[in-house]
Amino acid sequence: MFGRQSRAAWAAGLLVGVVGAGxxxxxxxxxxxxxxxxxxxxxxxxxxxxxxxxxxxxxxxxxxxxxxxxxxxxxxxxxxxxxxxxxxxxxxxxxxxxxxxxxxxxxxxxxxxxxxxxxxxxxxxxxxxxxxxxxxxxxxxxxxxxxxxxxxxxxxxxxxxxxxxxxxxxxxxxxxxxxxxxxxxxxxxxxxxxxxxxxxxxxxxxxxxxxxxxxxxxxxxxxxxxxxxxxxxxxxxxxxxxxxxxWMQSLLSRGLLSKANWKNAEYLASGYFTGGSANGTRRMDLLVRWADDSVTLYQGADHSDPKYPFSAVYKLADAGSTFKHVRAITAGRFSADGTDGVIIRWVDGEVSQYTHVDAKGFHDEKMLAKPKNGVWENAKLITAGRYTGNALRDDLLVVWVNGSVSIYSDLGANALGKETQILKANSTWTHAEQIGSGEFTGSRTSDLMVRWSDGEGTIYSGVDTAGLHGEIMVRKPKETWTNAKLITVGAFAANVVPNDVLVRWSDGNVSMYTGVDKAGTHAEVQLVG
Structure with a gap:
């Protein structure tokens, strides 16, 4: 095998305890x-x-x-x-x-x-x-x-x-x-x-x-x-x-996202599914439901390169799976064991909770609302966040088709907990196209990001059972975000506050805005395209 020193040094016997050259x-x-x-x-x-x-x-x-x-x-x-x-x-x-x-x-x-x-x-x-x-x-x-x-x-x-x-x-x-x-x-x-x-x-x-x-x-x-x-x-x-x-993961991450056709991504959810945590080095994971009804999990990386935020990919459901009935999905912490899961609103109004998701699939399914209940068919958007200060579980924020907004707190194993309507039916919130919970401003509760139908991006820095407070415009209307078809909020570039926003555009490209705060969306990192 090869030696590191010169042949002369080897011949002089200076490689004692090391290996010879040749x-x-x-x-x-x-x-x-x-x-x-x-x-x-x-x-x-x-x-x-x-x-x-x-x-x-x-x-x-x-x-x-x-x-x-x-x-x-x-x-x-x-x-x-x-x-x-x-x-x-x-x-x-x-x-x-x-x-x-x-x-x-x-x-x-x-x-x-x-x-x-x-x-x-x-x-x-x-x-x-x-x-x-x-x-x-x-x-x-x-x-x-x-x-x-x-x-x-x-x-x-x-x-x-x-x-x-x-x-x-x-x-x-x-x-x-x-x-x-x-x-x-x-x-x-x-x-x-x-x-x-x-x-x-x-x-x-x-x-x-x-x-x-x-x-x-x-x-x-x-x-x-x-x-x-x-x-x-x-x-x-x-x-x-x-x-x-x-170092190896940063190389393996290259091209990981571009292997998929992101025009076919229909639902996104972000959470710590595969062992990462806000106190650890591994970044947040990304869950994707595709147009063929398959589900993919991208594992967050533990290197520092924001261009490659994910280090591995796992298929959780094949094409034609039951996940074709998904109509809204969000991820959060719903149990006291420190792991993240998902809540899904299905096409028939049923609401399910999987208390944990990992590289092997979805675990511990609970029915939170029965099918055809006459209420949850009207849930347009959902997101999980820490809105009531509960240290063990996230709350569920819902935007309804009539523009009203509710928070469900104290989610139990088999129930949606207590509903508090924080905004009555109105015409403005019928224009909310995407929402995501995150930490942008350092407020005591989670912040809420909204992408409106005209492309405006808004952060509400104070969200609790008393209502929506501290509205901040971070993207102006009728600009590039009119083409933002999906957004999700998470710690993708680093496990720090403020959080990042990942965007899937109408042309299938994917971007990440790092360190979003009250001053705006800041640096854009192109991930696909």
Whole structure:
């Protein structure tokens, strides 16, 4: 494997405790010396052919992204591991999900972009097409501990083959743990990291779950075919990735929203569904009901790039699902357990509450109003917010078709609680097209944002059971917001106050206005389009 110091330094014995140098050698060989996994095992491992001159291993961490060692692409890794971001200098082909390279399974794709780290031997490699049928490996966020066992995989040489055709793996024990790397020692006499294994994954296995902890970087190559026969030192140095989750998510987020046709988004709801919280690092999630009646959940990211506020996407309902009957939806905290759920007004007037929503779906359904009740068929818009100061549950604010506005407080498990009409029927509020609850002004209760039919955007900074107070115009009438077809309020750019407003426009583009407050909507970040 590659060494970080010069050949002269290595020869002088200055790499004690580190791994030796040496170029990556001609054509590929087959990974780690050890056992041969069964077909289909560890299918997230990939083999890289770099210009037909050298070979490395990698791991699939997303449908369109691999992680591997930057040294695979360095001009002279014995002198420097730095590489330029962008397209690789040499055509690079990846074979993913093919335990036996002689088979036809898996996916073959080209690497079209490299995004390296400057502080360690690691690079993210973007593929020219999504990989389907192969589950990416999860990224562990826990630092490897001394004495912990990790399995290492790759397509490099073995002790008897220059060009193996199968994936190999071996068990290693973590020795020293440094800021960006860790030392590995083979558990068996034959365990070794060989040429061609560079960039391959080192991962933990527990309770049926696999988590990536590091990627192969350097090795003494003792026991590998073609290694220095006088070398007796063993072990390897791997590059840690557990502290790179945020950086990796920021890359995986790129293009996440643009994969969908947002003209088909018909309902939006935002909340902390997948483990985020106002006190944590993960941003708010976004729930979307599409025109084909499917439902998608976009998980909020925990990195700081506002251009990519979501890090993962999950399908919660397929096309043609019962969610075709949705006529209004809002998200909020409706239970004391600290998780967010949704309230839905269905086409027949039924009102349902799901006390929790996550990546696996909707949970704990409660009927709050029966179908065909003669009242809720007239609920035009709904939004959940902290309007009464209840510390445990949100309230429900409703705009009715006749222009009246109500707040339902003290929502119970099977009831809508107490209704307080805060505005009588009027012609003005029949022009309310979109509403959303948020924190914009620092008032003691949630603020209410309204997008009117003429495009005006208004914030009410004081909303409680006594009425609507503190009206602030943040977007003028008859301007761009006449084309704002959907809005939702949330902490999408950062978990801070004031909140952001996400807008789906009539042309299918999506924007986010960050840090909206009484002075206006401020910076617009284009997310789609």
């Amino acid at each position: 170029v990556l050698g001609g054509t590929p060989a087959s990974a780690v010396e050890g056992d041969q996994p069964q077909d289909g095992a560890y299918s997230f491992t990939a083999k890289l052919d770099i210009g037909g001159k050298q070979s490395c291993s990698a791991a699939l961490v997303d449908q369109e992204w691999l992680i591997t060692a930057a040294s695979c692409f360095a001009d002279n890794p014995a002198k420097s591991l730095k590489i330029a971001a962008g397209a690789p200098k040499l055509k690079t082909t990846a074979v993913i999900g093919r335990t036996d390279l002689n088979s036809t399974g898996g996916v073959v794709a080209n690497v079209v972009e490299l995004v390296p780290r400057d502080d360690r031997d690691v690079v993210m490699a973007k593929l020219d097409k999504p990989v389907t049928g192969v589950t990416p490996v999860a990224i562990g966020s826990t630092a490897p501990a001394q004495g912990e066992e990790l399995r290492v995989a790759g397509y490099g040489r073995t002790k008897s083959e220059w060009f193996p055709n199968r994936l190999h793996t071996a068990q290693f024990t973590v020795g020293g743990v440094k800021a960006t790397s860790l030392d590995l020692v083979g558990k068996s006499a034959d365990a070794a990291v060989c040429k061609g294994d560079t960039g391959g994954p080192a991962f933990r296995e527990a309770n049926g779950r696999i988590e990536l902890a590091a990627v192969n970087s350097q090795s003494w190559q003792t026991g590998c075919l073609g290694a220095n026969p006088a070398e007796t030192r063993k072990g390897a140095v791997d590059t840690r990735v557990d502290d790179l989750v945020g």
